[in-house]
Each structure stands twice: as structure tokens, then as C-alpha cells.
Amino acid sequence: xxxxxxxxxxxxxxxxxxxxxxxxxxxxxxxxxxxxxxxxxxxxxxxxxxxxxxxxxxxxxxxxxxxxxxxxxxxxxxxxxxxxxxxxxxxxxxxxxxxxxxxxxxxxxxxxxxxxxxxxxxxxxxxxxxxxxxxxxxxxxxxxxxxxxxxxxxxxxxxxxxxxxxxxxxxxxxxxxxxxxxxxxxxxxxxxxxxxxxxxxxxxxxxxxxxxxxxxxxxxxxxxxxxxxxxxxxxxxxxxxxxxxxxxxxxxxxxxxxxxxxxxxxxxxxxxxxxxxxxxxxxxxxxxxxxxxxxxxxxxxxxxxxxxxxxxxxxxxxxxxxxxxxxxxxxxxxxxxxxxxxxxxxxxxxxxxxxxxxxxxxxxxxxxxxxxxxxxxxxxxxxxxxxxxxxxxxxxxxxxxxxxxxxxxxxxxxxxxxx
Numbered sequence: 001x002x003x004x005x006x007x008x009x010x011x012x013x014x015x016x017x018x019x020x021x022x023x024x025x026x027x028x029x030x031x032x033x034x035x036x037x038x039x040x041x042x043x044x045x046x047x048x049x050x051x052x053x054x055x056x057x058x059x060x061x062x063x064x065x066x067x068x069x070x071x072x073x074x075x076x077x078x079x080x081x082x083x084x085x086x087x088x089x090x091x092x093x094x095x096x097x098x099x100x101x102x103x104x105x106x107x108x109x110x111x112x113x114x115x116x117x118x119x120x121x122x123x124x125x126x127x128x129x130x131x132x133x134x135x136x137x138x139x140x141x142x143x144x145x146x147x148x149x150x151x152x153x154x155x156x157x158x159x160x161x162x163x164x165x166x167x168x169x170x171x172x173x174x175x176x177x178x179x180x181x182x183x184x185x186x187x188x189x190x191x192x193x194x195x196x197x198x199x200x201x202x203x204x205x206x207x208x209x210x211x212x213x214x215x216x217x218x219x220x221x222x223x224x225x226x227x228x229x230x231x232x233x234x235x236x237x238x239x240x241x242x243x244x245x246x247x248x249x250x251x252x253x254x255x256x257x258x259x260x261x262x263x264x265x266x267x268x269x270x271x272x273x274x275x276x277x278x279x280x281x282x283x284x285x286x287x288x289x290x291x292x293x294x295x296x297x298x299x300x301x302x303x304x305x306x307x308x309x310x311x312x313x314x315x316x317x318x319x320x321x322x323x324x325x326x327x328x329x330x331x332x333x334x335x336x337x338x339x340x341x342x343x344x345x346x347x348x349x350x351x352x353x354x355x356x357x358x359x360x361x362x363x364x365x366x367x368x369x370x371x372x373x374x375x376x377x378x379x380x381x382x383x384x385x386x387x388x389x390x391x392x393x394x395x396x397x398x399x400x401x402x403x404x405x406x407x408x409x410x411x412x413x414x415x416x417x418x419x
Contacts, residue, residue: 017243019240019243019244020061020062021061022061022082022083022240022243023058023061023064023082024061024064024066024068024081024082024083024236024237024239024240025047025058025064025066025068025070025071025079025080025081025082025236025388026057026058026079026080026081026082027047027055027056027057027058027078027079028078028079028080029055029057031076031077031078032055032056032076032078033076033078034049034053034054034055034056035075035076036049036054036056037070037073037074037075038056038070038073038074038079039056039070040073041069041070041073042069042070043065043067043186043354043355043356043359043379044063044064044065044186044189044190044355045063046058046059046060046061046063046064046065047059047064047070062189063189065182065183065185065186065189065237065355065379066181066182066185066236066237066239066240066388067182067235067236067237067355067379067380067387067388068081068235068236068237068387068388068389069379069380069381069388071236071388071392072386072388072390072392077392081236081239081260081389083239084259084263085230085257085258085259086259086263086266086267088257089230089257089259089267090267090270092228092257093135093136093137094136097226098226098228099138099139099220099222099226099227099228100136100137100138100139100228100230101137101138101139101140101141101212101216101227101228101229101230102132102137102139102140102141102230102232103141103142103143103205103208103209103212103229103230103231103232103255104128104132104140104142104143104232104264105143105204105205105231105232105233105234105235105238105384106143106144106147106384107234107261107383107384107385107387107390108128108232108233108234108261108264109123109124109125109128110122110123110124110385111234111261111385111390111391112124112127112128112261112264112265112391113127114390114391115261115262115265115269115391116265116275116276117276118276121385124275125280126278126279126280126281126282127275127276127278127279127280128264129280129281129282129283130278130279130280130281131264131268131273131275131278133281134271134273134278135267135268135271135273137230139216139220139284139286140283140284140288141208141211141212141216141283141284141286141287141288142283142287142288142289143204143205143208143231143232144204144288145208145287145288145289146204146205146207146208146211146287147204147306149204149207150179150201150202150203150204150207150303151303151306151307151309151310152310153199153201154175154177154178154199154201154303154307155306155307155308155309155310155311155314156310156314157175157199157200157201158175158199158307158311158373158374159311159314159315161173161175161373162315162347162373171196172196172197173197173372173373174197174350174365174370174372174373174374174375175197175198175199175373175374175375176194176197176198176199176375176376176377177199177303177304177307177374177375177376177377178198178199178200178201178202178203179201179203179204179303180203180237180377180378180379180384181203181235181237181238181240181241182235182237182355182379182380183355183358183377183378183379184198184241185237185240186355186358186379187362190359190362191362191366193366194362194365194366197365203241205231205233205238205241205242205255206241206247206254206255208229208231208287209229209231209242209247209250209253209254209255210249210250210254211287212227212229212254212287213227213229213250213251213252213254214250215286215287216286216287219286220286224250224251224252225252227252228256228257229253229254229255229256229257230256230257230258230259231255231257231258231259232258232259232260232261232264233258233259233260233261233384233387233389234260234261234384234385234387234388234389234390235260235380235384235387235388235389236260236387236388236389237379237388238258238260238389239258239260241255241258242254242255242257242258260387260388260389260390261387261389261390261391262389262390262391262392263389265391303376304349304351304374304376307374308339308347308349308374311341311347312339312341312347315341315343315344315347316341316342316343316344317343318342318343333352333353333354333357334350334351334352334353334357334360334361335350335351335353336348336349336350336351336372337349337350347373347374348371348372348373348374349372349373349374349375349376350372350374350375350376351375351376351377351378352375352376352377352378353378353380353381353382353383354378354379354380354381355377355379358377358379361375361377
């Protein structure tokens with residue numbers, strides 16, 4: 001079966017290699033038409049023109065946040081992922097001595113259906129779980145479980161930080177969310193002085209990996225060394241996160257492999273599974289139960305909304321009825337809100353979609369002018385649902401192509417007039 005659009009060419013991600021030395025996104029120079037669209041969508045200048053013809057390349061892996069926005073916005077399909085575990089996962093699924101665990105993120109189940117003809121945003125979580133079982137995964141432990149844990153951890157940490165203010169050794173405010181790996185790398189690279197403001201909470205997949213090899217191994221009576229964990233994400237940057245050296249808290253690699261939504265669709269098609277005919281199934285219960293708060297993690301502002309629900313009830317001692325916290329959700333730009341909490345006061349929050357907007361908020365914090373208690377940042381516009389590992393809609397690509405051609409013609413005409 002023909003691979004779907006956007007699946008990468010390199011396979012078997014290297015072990016023992018510093019992820020900062022890898023190019024997680026690359027440009028095929030033979031397809032690049034020098035339109036500059038990739039550069040316009042890069043927040044850090046990592047992708048640039050390298051010659052007089054205007055051919056673009058990622059010039060420095062350290063400067064690349066691995067977000068993949070250049071890939072999904074390239075109208076010529078010239079950008080591809082440079083690291084893939086697909087072949088390795090197929091081998092592990094065939095190995096009777098390996099227990100393969102899938103760990104899908106919330107946004108994947110809202111993007112996967114596009115690869116099988118469903119309208120954009122269609123929920124296919126039940127079919128996704130069924131497809132994973134048909135592929136041969138032994139357990140389906142859902143990243144939504146640890147999204148709920150993240151809410152409890154970040155919400156509790158925010159409460160503690162607020163109460164610490166004025167005390168010796170109080171942790172600083174505002175508190176930044178820490179679940180987006182592109183944003184975390186951005187802060188480490190360009191704003192290392194603000195790392196004390198970062199939540200100490202791991203990302204949901206950063207929690208689920210070690211839980212799979214400790215609690216999950218114990219509950220299923222499986223030796224941890226036999227468990228092979230597969231993170232399934234809407235995000236290329238999650239591949240970088242999974243390879244980070246500190247992701248080995250369980251005594252083993254917490255995350256053995258990471259694939260994105262496009263790759264999962266490729267695996268399903270390669271296995272000859274009729275996705276649209278699958279029944280709806282649930283995840284395995286040990287690490288699979290979750291609430292609706294976990295589901296909204298895929299939207300920009302969703303993490304903020306879920307954490308604020310917890311903080312509101314703990315700080316006020318009251319049940320939150322019909323909250324107007326949806327005001328923090330945003331698709332682009334910076335969204336701010338003042339959330340009034342009975343018996344406490346006002347919690348000031350901000351949500352930034354995209355790293356250019358994140359930089360504005362970071363500059364305010366660095367200058368000591370930030371009024372906020374809590375800031376959520378997502379690298380991709382609108383959040384994980386628009387991640388760099390999500391399906392690329394051919395119609396959108398065609399629209400980008402037409403738009404880019406128009407821009408090129410406009411620039412050409414401007415040069416002629418100037419001449």
C-alpha cells in the first residue's frame with residue numbers, strides 16, 4: 001500500500017545519540033521551490049535560504065524547536081521528518097518476547113480520521129483503540145490518563161506558588177505550563193533565566209512512560225525490561241522529548257519510540273486494516289481511564305482551563321458551577337483573563353498560541369512587568385490539534401500552493417517595476 005503523504009524517509013531512530021544533534025525536520029532540496037513559506041512559519045530562524053536560488057534548509061538543529069510547522073505549511077511537500085521508529089515498531093509487534101504498549105495523545109483521535117476520509121476534527125478514538133489492537137499492541141494505555149495527572153500536578157503547584165509569595169525562597173510567579181516540548185526547548189534555548197518559572201510537572205507522556213514500566217508492569221505482572229512503550233503524538237517535537245537523556249526515571253527508557261498521527265495512519269494502511277469498518281473500543285483500564293478535562297488538552301487554552309477548574313475549587317472551597325473559563329481558549333495570538341475566585345481574589349492568566357507570542361510574554365516576565373499568575377504556551381497555533389505531526393489536508397496544501405504562487409508573482413512584478 002502506498003505510504004500516505006508526509007511520512008518520512010529515514011527509519012530507525014538512533015540510540016545513544018544526543019537529540020540536539022539530530023535534524024527532526026529536513027528539506028528535500030529537489031522539491032524546494034524557494035517560496036519562503038517555511039521561513040515565514042519558523043519562530044526561531046532555524047530554517048533559512050542557503051544559496052542564491054533561495055533553496056531552504058534547517059541550518060542548525062539546536063535552533064530548531066522540532067515543531068514541524070514548516071512541514072505542514074510547505075505547499076510543495078518539500079519538508080519531511082528525519083527520524084522515524086515505524087520499522088522498529090513493526091519488528092517489536094512481531095516479537096513474542098516483547099510487550100508493546102501504545103500511549104496515544106488526546107489530539108491524535110481528532111486527527112487520525114482525516115487519513116481515512118473523515119471530516120477534519122472527527123472523533124475516532126474508539127476506532128483508534130481497535131486499530132491499535134489489530135496492529136498487535138498488547139496494551140492500550142492512554143495519554144489522557146496522565147493528562148488528568150498533569151492537571152492535578154500543575155494546578156496544585158500553582159496553588160502552592162501563590163501561597164508562597166512573600167515567604168523566603170518562594171518560587172517565582174508567573175508559573176509557565178511545561179507540557180509542550182517545543183515550548184520547553186524554546187525556553188531552554190532563548191530564556192534559560194526563566195526556567196525557575198517553569199512548572200516542575202512533566203508532560204503527560206513524560207509521566208505515562210515511567211508509569212508503564214513501574215505501576216503498569218506491576219499490575220500486569222510483566223517484567224519491565226520486556227515492555228516497549230510507543231508514544232503516539234500529534235507532534236514531531238515529542239520525538240525529541242522522548243529521546244532526552246533524563247527520560248529514564250524508571251531505570252529503563254521511559255519512552256522507547258514515538259510516532260505521530262501520520263505514521264500511525266501509515267501503519268494501519270500498511271497492515272491492511274479497514275479503519276472505517278472497525279468497532280469502537282476503549283483503552284485498557286489500568287492506565288486508560290480519564291475525564292473530559294484531559295480531552296481538552298489538545299486545544300490551546302485547554303491545559304489552562306482544566307488546571308484553573310482545580311485551582312478554583314481548592315482555593316475557594318466551592319464547587320465550580322457553569323464556569324466561564326472557556327474564555328482562555330485561543331487559536332492565535334495572546335488571550336488573557338481575570339478569574340475571580342471566592343475567598344481568594346483574582347487569578348490573572350494568559351494563553352499564548354505560537355512561539356512569537358510566547359516571546360512577548362517571556363519578555364514581560366524577564367522585565368519584571370508581567371501581571372500574571374499562570375501562563376500557558378503552546379508552540380503550534382491552536383494547540384496540539386494543529387501539531388506538526390497531524391495529517392496534511394491536500395486541499396489546504398493546494399490552497400497554500402495557490403497563495404504562494406500569487407506571492408511569488410507579486411514579488412516578481414515588484415522587482416520588474418523596481419527595475
